Amino acid sequence: GAGVSQSPSNKVTEKGKDVELRCDPISGHTALYWYRQSLGQGLEFLIYFQGNSAPDKSGLPSDRFSAERTGGSVSTLTIQRTQQEDSAVYLCASSLGARGEQFFGPGTRLTVL
């Protein structure tokens, strides 16, 4: 596809369950970012991947959050033992190189009941 895609578009889960959110970046983009958009906190940086380098995980809010990027392409954000405060829209972005313009996906809206 031409843009960044994310799946699912919506996810409703029960408190305590694990969830996986997927991001497909633009083909050829080496940099990939995850952000979270929530009512209380606005838009926050979560994690950054660049090629085969170690990711910058400095924005992950707790050790329940983890992310991986397989083969330098698709990325999965995993939230374990979800809490209600994890409810947010999770946005993925990719860019051509570390300083390139970031192109955002449509996001995954996560609701934790």
Place this chain on the structure above:
Amino acid sequence: GEDVEQSLFLSVREGDSSVINCTYTDSSSTYLYWYKQEPGAGLQLLTYIFSNMDMKQDQRLTVLLNKKDKHLSLRIADTQTGDSAIYFCAETISGGYNKLIFGAGTRLAVHP
């Protein structure tokens, strides 16, 4: 620390100019950005300005940067109903990559 602030809401009449303001705290910011978010959609980059510039114009959009006061503004000329959206100001700090620090967003409502 890094902090970006914006007013939360702006209402304008169709055809008027809109001015959305933003302040930031990190003097080492290299690029400053304006993003647009329409309902149910992702973020769209509108324009950006490098920190050594004072002004950038792109069609109906004018960005003004006052580096001394750490103040950024976005002016939209001849505002249309299609401009109704949330506008986010964002900065990146010097470093190896473009970690974006966003403001809370300004909701622009355009009325007839």
